[in-house]
Amino acid sequence: MNQFRPKFFTTIKNYTKQQFLSDFTAGIIVAIIALPLSIALAIASGVSPEKGLHTAIIAGFLISFLGGSRVQIGGPTGAFMVIVYGIVVKYGVDGLIMATMMGGAMMILMGLFRLGSVIKYIPHPITTGFTSGIAVTIFSSQVKDFLGLRIESVPAEFIGKWEAYMSAINTTHLYTLLIGIIALLIIVFWPKDKIKIPGSLVALIVTTLIVQISGIDVMTIGSKFGELSSALPMPHIPAFSLEKVKVLIGPAFTIALLGSIESLLSAVVADGMIGGRHRSNTELIAQGIANMTSGLFGGIPATGAIARTVANIKNGGRTPVAGMVHALALLLIMLVFMPLAKLIPLSALAAILIVVAYNMSEWREFIGLLKSPKSDVLVLLMTFFITVLVDLVAAIEIGMVLAALLFMKRMADVTEITELTRDNAEEDDSFTPSFDRSLLQRLPARIQVYEVNGPFFFGAADKFLEVINEVDGKTQTLILRLRNVPAMDATAVHALKRFISTCKKHKIKIVFSGLKNQPREVLAKAGIIELIGEEHIFENFEDALLFAESIHSHQIIAQ
Template sequence: MTTTSYTPKLITALREGYSATTFRADAIAGLTVAIVALPLAMALGIASGASPDKGLVTAVVAGFLISALGGSRVQVGGPTGAFVVVVFNVIAQHGYDGLLIATLLAGAILIVAGAARLGQMIKYIPHPVVTGFTAGIAVIIASSQVKDFLGLAINSVPADFLPKWQAYFGAISTIQWTTVAVGTGALAIIVGLRRYAPKLPGFLIAVVVSSVVVALLKLPVDTIGSRFPHLPAGLPMPSLPAFSLAKVNEVLPSAFTIAFLAGIEALLSAVVADGMAGTRHRSNQELIGQGIANVASALFGGLPATGAIARTATNIRSGARTPIAGMMHAAFLLIFVLFATDLMAYVPMAALAAILFMVAWGMSEYERFLALLRMPGTDRAVLLLTFGLTVLVDLTVAIGVGVTLASLLFMARMAEAVEVDAGVTNDPELDAEDMHQRDALPPGVEVFRINGPFFFGVAGELLDTLRRVGEPPKAIILRMRLVPLLDTSGVQALEKFVEQARIAGARVILSGVRPQPFSMLKRARLGRSSGKLTYAPDYAKAIAAAAKVVGEA
């Protein structure tokens, strides 16, 4: 572990020298991202079951710290759509204090994960799982906005997916066509600007235009002011939520889910940023920065936060050069929070619903989803199961089941790929020694070549191979030159193999054992000094050792 890997990119950028030209580029990028983030933060705050000011507080506090302390040069953080489902459920089940505790715990988990150098673990999350739960979240976000987009008269919308749609269809006669027109107009502005003028801030323009129209025409539609009449201005003072051991136990599973989502999305966003900007992030420091930012967000009464791919991409396209751009984005949002919070009251809820429809569409990654459906059956099963469980059951369950199923299927495929070979093979990738391993075999000696990682999925194969041998030999050579990995179950299977061979009067000789398997065997007291096994550096010496055993028998 090097000191550099735990140095925030801000410090690295400042050490390289920071000029007025660079500051100007960062400030312009920060302002551009703030314009994009302003309506988005409000919309995500409301969609999460909180209020728009909570989304803004998160974007200010967490957004500043993610850039200042993270391991990416151009990452922009804040509330994201990935958290909407989890946050909504936590607030519904445990209240807002429960969410703050869960966010604090999630921040601590991220800090520990970064300190434990788990930043590289992102590469081991199966792609169908990530795509499945992301698409599922997108469906849930879009579903949650139907009431506000259509102006349906429903006092309390059920949290679960199917009951929610039952409530929508039950209230379909209460559609307010004025609200639909406002929402459709906002959606048309966003889609039109994205197609014909993609550099303009479509979200903000849609919110401003719809707000002005509603205010001037005095349209009877629901707005932030009518929904949240007592929004506080400015940032609250930091404080700790009311802790209790029972509450911590209740929200701990949600805390792990928040930490998992924050870690995955932050590191995915950092990877995307590296590809766009030609930089290289520090994954472990990024997790630590994310953790500190989430702790601070909870102390200020905010929501969970992580790296936001869309805002990060906007930051890069706007010319950002250092983390100061992300810090400036938070500073510009703070100015709005301090001096212009009253303007939020005029924003129609239907316009925010239109924004979240677009967020959900972007999250769905439908092209990638369809591409995975064309993959082998196992990948399709993981994708559809994760997607279905996310929508119909629970995100935590979906991630757990998806990762578990993907891991089991992977191990099944690996087990099929591992060979315990006793005969001649015509594999052209093997050298002559492997292809003719039985040619020089002395009488009373048996040989098996193991090809591939020897883990619990294939551990039983070795014992089955021994049982298939007819007359017990005097010596058994296990060729392990092609075994890169041996796990605990493999060690136990090998230990049983040695014991059964001993009972049958045979000596086991290991040939060409590589460092990791040798280390595992040594830990299990099956090393050279154990006397239970004979080790040979190569196959020729293994044959010589076997001949000696047969001669002594």
């Protein structure tokens, strides 16, 4: 684990009292921001309110202490809400704990195998599609509490959920709706830049006081969950079994992938703001340890939270100490004030999550991507609609497969296989700029030249065979120009073997020119260089042509 180097141990070497004061202030402010969010996200995820705080405290501390970013703030986020709720409904709280711990183990493995940089290459339309889909799902899940609808059980499916809302719209509770609107207005219009206290906390305090002073009948956390514990839970490991692991492997992988993507995106955003550079693999290992520990204490999945990380930076946090202070401050708040949380109206929490959903939606980014190439738009819309209508697991799986297929098609379209003839000597062909075109003018009739431009892989193999199958039956020597091929795969090797076999049947000599390092290594390992002979491979086209002409001359003399 030599790549596991937490930033805490790097930054603490030259730590100063002044930096501690800045980190301490930032940590307290971030804790105040995280408090209402952690409670709201836990309830929306189908678990009790205190589990959100347990996650923010335990996972938040470990992510800062062991992570690869100087300023990352970890905890429960809206992105996990959908997958957590689905796991709780299907497999119960024990199933969620198992999936969280399994997902954490996967994240550790990702870090150990140095996959931190690979995860960054997930296409932007996929991340935007499922993030926007999650935002729509979060908003949909809060309609019942925001309006105070009298529905005993809300369907998990998006369409079923809205059908239930529409059929029960006449049961809207006006006082509940009024409290929700007041909370929403406070959050939206609270002067964020002038006052450090977050509008979401102010909204909770104001609406709770209104409900308690007026005595109006509004559903609160206490009326739904009863008394809340202010103590940290004891560690608990659910009974793992092979059958449970099999059914939870999909959700666990989604937790791992989603947590990895969000944490690394947050770290990249933070790097841009502070001019730093995070350690992606260390961050993944820390996220994995944090999630396994969170699950051990009955918490929910956690990851790097972009909004809280940005708030940390803006308030002076520059080392992991700020994130650790944030976790300890939340612990103190929970120990002292948790019993009061039962007075918070559910419609105020719903208002907080509606704002979270709006901020997650990235609707401007979504609309902007609709102007992208059709393949990107297809990936975006498919990921979005599958996230909303099916689930996040299927959305990521199908989105990744579709993006990969479209990328392969795009690369195959980019790769060109063309025949170079005497006519090309007079053309302005951008594909063949790197040699003297006059060489083509002296091509003997029985020497053919083909050029491959672009990656030579399975997407382009069929195109290669289609073109090469048109080789003139009178050809004696064929030059294959590969100077513009940066990479080659096994399918391309297979296509070349078929091509060489066909040429041997027709007694056509083969010459390669301009092989780059990767294709040369691939062809050497596959035995193709040995098959055609090292003497048939040349660095430049002119030498290859001279060799082909000498073969042609010998054949004429022999005749």
